Amino acid sequence: MKTLDSLYAEAADWLKQIRKSGLVVVVYHRDSDGICSAVMMSKILKYVGCSSVKTIPCDPATPAVTPPLMKSLSELQPDYLIFVDMAVDQDPNPLILLKQKYDTKVIVIDHHPVSMDLNMIEIKHVNTRSADATAYLPASYMMYRIAGKISTELAKDYSWISLIGTIGDHGIDGCQDLVKEFSAAYGKIATTQKDFAKTKYGKASEYIMSAKAADDDGIEKARMILERVISVDAFLASEMLKEWHAEIQAVINYMVNNFEKDAELNPNANIAIYTIKTQIRIESVVASIISDKFPRMTVVVCRESGDRIGCSLRNQKSVDVGSLAKTAIAGLKDARGGGHPQAAAASIKKTDWITFKNALINNNTRYPAPTKK
Numbered sequence: 001m002k003t004l005d006s007l008y009a010e011a012a013d014w015l016k017q018i019r020k021s022g023l024v025v026v027v028y029h030r031d032s033d034g035i036c037s038a039v040m041m042s043k044i045l046k047y048v049g050c051s052s053v054k055t056i057p058c059d060p061a062t063p064a065v066t067p068p069l070m071k072s073l074s075e076l077q078p079d080y081l082i083f084v085d086m087a088v089d090q091d092p093n094p095l096i097l098l099k100q101k102y103d104t105k106v107i108v109i110d111h112h113p114v115s116m117d118l119n120m121i122e123i124k125h126v127n128t129r130s131a132d133a134t135a136y137l138p139a140s141y142m143m144y145r146i147a148g149k150i151s152t153e154l155a156k157d158y159s160w161i162s163l164i165g166t167i168g169d170h171g172i173d174g175c176q177d178l179v180k181e182f183s184a185a186y187g188k189i190a191t192t193q194k195d196f197a198k199t200k201y202g203k204a205s206e207y208i209m210s211a212k213a214a215d216d217d218g219i220e221k222a223r224m225i226l227e228r229v230i231s232v233d234a235f236l237a238s239e240m241l242k243e244w245h246a247e248i249q250a251v252i253n254y255m256v257n258n259f260e261k262d263a264e265l266n267p268n269a270n271i272a273i274y275t276i277k278t279q280i281r282i283e284s285v286v287a288s289i290i291s292d293k294f295p296r297m298t299v300v301v302c303r304e305s306g307d308r309i310g311c312s313l314r315n316q317k318s319v320d321v322g323s324l325a326k327t328a329i330a331g332l333k334d335a336r337g338g339g340h341p342q343a344a345a346a347s348i349k350k351t352d353w354i355t356f357k358n359a360l361i362n363n364n365t366r367y368p369a370p371t372k373k
Contacts, residue, residue, distance in 0.1 A: 004131045008142065011126040012149035014107050020049045022079030027056045028223075029063045029085035030212055031284070032168025032205040033138045035223045036161050037084035037109070040143035042227055043158050044150060054078070057219050060281070062336045062347065063087055063112075065094040077102045085139035087112035090338065095123055109146070111139050112340060113322060134370055136340070140165025141175045156185055160201065160232055167196045168205035170288070170342070204232050206249070207241045213281045214244035251278060255286045270318070271298040271364045273357060278303065284345070287312035298324070298364050309353055313344040313360075320367040327366070328359040341369050 002010075018024060024045060028038035038055055045053050054076060059066040063086040065073075073081065073094075081095075081104050088095060088108055095118070098104045107124040113133075118125035126146075128137045144162035148155035159182045166175050172193040179191055190196040197205075208226075211218035222241065229235045236242075255276050263274035272294070276286060287301040291314035298319050302311040313321035325337035325344040332355065337346035348356050 002131050004128055004135070004137075004145075007126050007128065007131055008145040009149050010124070011107065011109055011142075011146045014124050015044055015146070016048055016150065018045070018048060018050055018080050020051060022050075022052065023076065024050050024053045024080040024082065025056060025073065025076055025078040026053065026082045026084065027058055027069070027073075027086060028083075029139075030057050030060060030219045031085075032208045033140050033165040033171075034058070034063075034085040035208050035219065035226060036165025036168070037139040037143050038223055039161050039227045040140065040147060040158060040165075041082060041084055041109075043154065043161075044143075044147055047151060047154055055220075055223065057223075058086055062345075064091055064336070070094045070097075073098060074101075078104055080104070081106045083108045083110065084143065086110060087115065087338070089114060089116045089118050089125065089127075092116060092118055092121060092123070096121060099123070109139060109142055111135075111137055111142060112338075136171055136174045136342070138166045138169035138171040138175070140169065141171060141178055144178055156181075159185065161226065163196075164201050164204045164208075164226075164232065167193070167202050168208065172196050200232050200236060203245075204235055207236065207238075207245050209285050210245040210248040211241060213248045213285070218244065248280060248282060251280055252282055252285055252289070255282065256289050259286075259290050266361050266364075269298075269361045269364045270296070271300065271361055273300045273302065273360065275302045275304075279305075281305075281310075283310060284312040284343075287314045288343070290314070291316055298360075300360060304350065307350050309348055309350055309356075311346045311348075313339070313346065314342065315369065316342055318369055319364060320369050323367040324360065324363060327363050328356050330359075332356065 026038055026041050028034040095106050109126045111128050114127050114129050128135045140162040189199055208222045211222035225238050263272045265272050283301040283303045287299050291299045295316035296318045298315045300311055300313050302309050315321045320341040321344040322339040322341050325346045329335035329337040332352045335348045339345055
């Protein structure tokens with residue numbers, strides 16, 4: 001069985017072999033971990049001499065290869081395609097098509113539960129779960145380790161970017177080696193996830209998520225700013241990001257403060273379903289904050305948008321919400337769902353809401369959270 005270290009080395013070797021004149025497309029997940037992973041990837045690609053790099057955020061509704069994304073990729077016809085923080089192994093067919101039609105070389109760097117080993121179809125698949133099924137190591141952390149296999153100085157210089165993404169994905173407690181090495185280089189500021197969230201690096205993660213919620217192109221604008229600045233202080237100095245953060249934080253605080261009053265509580269099933277009424281995409285942030293307060297409860301925060309309902313599921317201790325989401329969408333047409341044991345998402349048609357909600361309530365106790373061996 002492969003080790004985590006060998007996986008990082010394999011990814012580094014793949015990246016070092018990219019033809020310098022080839023078109024490289026990087027597709028990333030629309031969250032703090034995804035952005036930081038994409039920026040770390042751009043630093044690596046620049047270091048190894050790649051001159052033509054295009055970056056694309058995934059579809060807002062799902063971290064998968066959707067028809068619009070496939071259309072963009074088909075138009076670009078990249079020589080190399082890199083996915084970071086995206087569980088594209090759930091449906092590998094678009095990747096197979098790209099390989100066959102354009103001879104595109106593909107690598108997937110991810111930490112979500114594995115649906116399929118893409119290495120079997122000659123797609124480089126670097127997923128920490130294949131070495132340790134219980135490991136929770138965000139993609140930003142993976143990129144730090146991969147960078148270190150290419151250049152220790154490269155990893156050190158940009159460790160602050162990986163730190164932001166790891167905080168944003170609630171992964172600090174499982175990535176203490178990153179904390180130790182960052183502290184040795186730049187001074188100790190915190191050790192736990194809870195304490196790091198209160199630092200300027202935690203605020204930078206908040207800025208990213210606020211950008212995602214405030215503007216349709218906010219996530220890409222935040223990525224571009226993060227890519228060109230030289231420090232977290234410079235990132236936090238962006239007036240646009242400051243304004244977005246203040247605007248979105250006020251709405252988030254309102255929704256969090258009204259959770260216990262407005263949520264539908266199901267004490268027998270230990271689940272709370274909270275529908276927030278806003279046009280702003282903040283369900284994932286609200287769910288995470290509430291889940292920190294109630295770590296053993298399944299928290300489901302939902303928001304209507306057009307003819308669909310998007311939901312973010314969280315449970316820090318007792319239930320595998322990734323499995324719960326997949327079960328709840330079973331049999332529903334044009335529904336998507338899945339994710340990590342502690343954090344997941346789902347998107348369904350409004351007409352399927354009652355069926356979906358009942359499935360969540362009825363199945364919440366079926367999936368105990370996995371434990372470390």
